[in-house]
Amino acid sequence: MINDNFLRQRLKIRHLRLIRSIHERKSISLAAEEMGVTQAAVSKTKAEIEDFIGMPLFRHDQERWQPTEIGSRLIHGAYLILSEIDAINDELMHLREGVQGTVAVGLRTYALLPSLAKATTMFKELFPQVTLSLVDAPYGELIEQAERGQIDMVISPLAEEVPRFRYSSIPIKGARHMIFGSVGHPLGIKDNPTWKEAIEYPWCLSPTGTRTRRHFEVLIEKLRLPFPSNVIETNSLVLSMNLLREGKLLTVIPVGVAQGLGATPDDELGQFKLLVRDNVGGPINLPLYDMGDTVTLTWASDRVPTPAARLLRDFLILRFNPDERRSVPDFKWTGPAVEPEAGRD
Incomplete structure (x- = not known):
């Protein structure tokens, strides 16, 4: 059972940062490195929090630490609380030193x-x-x-x-x-080319499932035309421009x-x-x-x-x-x- 006194009076900011770090890194050693402490210190603090709450926050799955159900709830709360603290800190910095x-x-x-x-x-x-x-x-x-x-x-x-x-x-x-x-x-070079002509040429299109591709597919369906058969797919605008430069697309x-x-x-x-x-x-x-x-x-x-x-x-x-x-x-x-x-x- 969760110890109310712990959550209200003993849960500290460093506990929240530690929980967040373990969740993001999926590793005790990487969390310790990020926080500048030893692995033993991270493991000890995690165990203390779990002892007070009365339930595990993480489970070890395929060499990665994954949150339990109650761990996910606490992690969500940690993100909210830490973002609020960061906002207040920035507000104070703004008042003291200007916007940064x-x-x-x-x-x-x-x-x-x-x-x-x-x-x-x-x-x-x-x-x-x-x-x-x-x-x-x-x-x-x-x-x-x-x-x-x-x-x-x-x-x-x-x-x-x-x-x-x-x-x-x-x-x-x-x-x-x-x-x-x-x-x-x-x-x-044509003043009024038609879509019937256009679909016969090679195209460079966004991959299936992207918004631009869906718009294009809907348009072709409305025109009751077959989809172009000669297609290069890429989600890179830079690559698209280079392909256009090299070919006739x-x-x-x-x-x-x-x-x-x-x-x-x-x-x-x-x-x-x-x-x-x-x-x-x-x-x-x-x-x-x-x-x-x-x-x-x-x-x-x-x-x-x-x-x-x-x-x-x-x-x-x-x-x-x-x-x-x-x-x-x-x-x-x-x-x-x-x-x-x-x-x-």
Whole structure:
């Protein structure tokens, strides 16, 4: 049985950090190394906590320490408590020395990379002492890290998977896609190429299960056409661009990325005209039927954000969707005026 007196009066911050470290490292020796103590000290402290609680927190499975059910509950609480303590510490540092600290941002969108690069540069010019950690990983991993307090916010398209923690989420930008072809592609010189023609050519596409691939599959189904049979799959934008440079391929890329490669809007035609850069390629004038996403900014709403995290969140809101600031209860931007991005969707 859990000793109430222990949890309320004797459980210390170092206990929580030790539990978290064992969980993350899955090893007593690695946890000891991370905390700068001996393995014996880690084992002794773990045993003391388990003795007071009356139940084991971890089980040894295939040479790795895995949490038990009660261990998982305590680990979850440890992440919440430690993230709150870190936020309070940053708040005190902010009051004493000005805004500083690290903000971790999970990214799961190619579509906004050019816009986010610009916004990141603008923010750093305002707050050079704030370190920005931009983490690119699968959406599920980013949400798990956000739940633990390891990531402050996630920027991604709307997802079917709902976070298990209390969260707030606002739309920040529409992410449209377009068809892009290699330099000299036969469809690139045609005014009105057709999809029936396009599917006969080689394609470079995102792997099955990705959002861009699903959008493309839905579009092909709507057009009642067979899926292209000549396909190279890759989830690397850099590799895609190199493949386009070497061959005669078609691909699906975000409009923002295409603009970064030199494709510029033609106001009169409502299309894109080609301005080749780095010998990669240009837009193919194929109708897309609203193939795109809404990219959102998501953060834990039941946790106090650090001053630096709040600043970045509020800056991104003002940069991409300033109307949404009214829907964020703790919005309190104190920096200089932020110019909204031109051409917001």
